[in-house]
Amino acid sequence: MLVIGLFKQSIELEQALAELENKMIPKEHVLVTFMDKKNKEQEHRVHPFEIGMCFGTAGAVIGATCGFAMTLGPIIWGLIGLIIGYWVGAGIHFLVHIRKKASPFLHEVTVIVQCSKEQFLHVRELFWEYGALSIGEHQ
Structure with a gap:
C-alpha cells in the first residue's frame, strides 16, 4: 500500500x-x-509601468478637466497630471511590493x-x- x-x-x-x-x-x-511549482505571481506580474500608466491616465483626465479653468490650459495641465499620476502609481506599486517580498516562497x-x-x-x-x-x- x-x-x-x-x-x-x-x-x-x-x-x-x-x-x-x-x-x-x-x-x-x-x-x-x-x-517544482510555478508560482502564480511568476506567471503574470503587474509591472510598475502598467500601474503608472493607469494612474497617469487618470491624472491626465483630471488635469485636462481642471485645465479648462486654469491659466495654462487643458493640454499643459493634462501633461502635468499625466506625469504626477505616473509617478504616484509607480511609487504605490513599489511600496506595496516591498512588503510582499518579505515572505519567502516555501x-x-x-x-x-x-x-x-x-x-x-x-x-x-x-x-x-x-x-x-x-x-x-x-x-
Whole structure:
C-alpha cells in the first residue's frame, strides 16, 4: 500500500521523516521529492509601468478637466497630471511590493511511503500530526 503526503518544506516534515524511519518504516520504503511549482505571481506580474500608466491616465483626465479653468490650459495641465499620476502609481506599486517580498516562497514536498495495511493508519495519522497539506493512498 502506498501513502502519499504533501507537505510544505519545514522542520515538521523533517520530524515526521525521522519518526517514520525510527519507528516503523525502513529508509528504502520512503521516497521524498521536491515539487517544482510555478508560482502564480511568476506567471503574470503587474509591472510598475502598467500601474503608472493607469494612474497617469487618470491624472491626465483630471488635469485636462481642471485645465479648462486654469491659466495654462487643458493640454499643459493634462501633461502635468499625466506625469504626477505616473509617478504616484509607480511609487504605490513599489511600496506595496516591498512588503510582499518579505515572505519567502516555501517549496512543497511529496512523501511517498510503501507500507502494509496495518501500518497505513499509523502513517496517515503521523502525516496529519506533522502538518500534511493533503494525504492520498493507493493500494
